[in-house]
Amino acid sequence: MSLPLVILAAGSLRAALTPLLAEFSADGRRRVTVHYGPAGLLRQRIEAGEPCDLFASANTEHPQRLKTLGLASALRPFAHNRLCLTTRRTAQTETAGWLELLGNPRLILGTSTPGCDPSGDYAWRLFDQVATLLPADAGDLKQRAVQLVGGHVAPPIPAGELAAAWLIHQGLADIFIGYAHYAGRLEQDPLLRVVGIPDEYNILATYALAECSAAAVPLAEFMLSPRGQYFLRAAGFLALNP
Secondary structure, three states: OOOOEEEEEEHHHHHHHHHHHHHHHHOOOOOEEEEEEOHHHHHHHHHOOOOOOEEEEOOOHHHHHHHHOOOOOEEEEEEEEOEEEEEEOOOOOOOOOHHHHHOOOOOOEEEEOOOOOHHHHHHHHHHHHHHHHOOHHHOOHHHHOEEEEOOOOOOOOOOOOOHHHHHHHOOOOOEEEEEHHHHHHHOOOOOEEEEEOOOOOOOOEEEEEEEOOHHHHHHHHHHHOHHHHHHHHHOOOEOOOO
């Protein structure tokens, strides 16, 4: 029996890949072993020699680096995402808009860790785009932000918990900037409010695959097929070609 395909995938893909990989393997095609984590840290593990057939990253930069180093033969974008804000429902946040929330220096602003987790990199790009729109007392968003997810010393998020919800409920953040595909699940919590960011200021996150072995090609093609794209859209991701 052939060895299972080894997949290293961004943690934000778990809800989409769980049913997608189950269907891929159901018809007798190769079994799959998947490990989730922050894409930047996963890339470092691949560079250090960890076996990997397919790397599913929340950005294009990490797969491109593997290709440049000769550790991947192809790079394929496969999904898009956006950012949103999640905040605790309080008197000062209940009716505040997204820009007012970001500009309130009394609120603890949580993000993922830039460099280790692409969500943090996207948050930093958002900060650059909106800096001139904020009031003078808002401060430097990058200096205010507390990096709570995806880093080497980030607090462990309990299994089954959404990072934004858990961090806010633990009092570690008043606002968390994360991926918009989680919005539907976060909105089920009556204590939380999800606030969208207008497209003209939002960041379009492009997820990409790095094929690290020829054995990964059928799975990559399945993820890009209409059926594979169905699972991604069902989990809240944006279509690759809307």
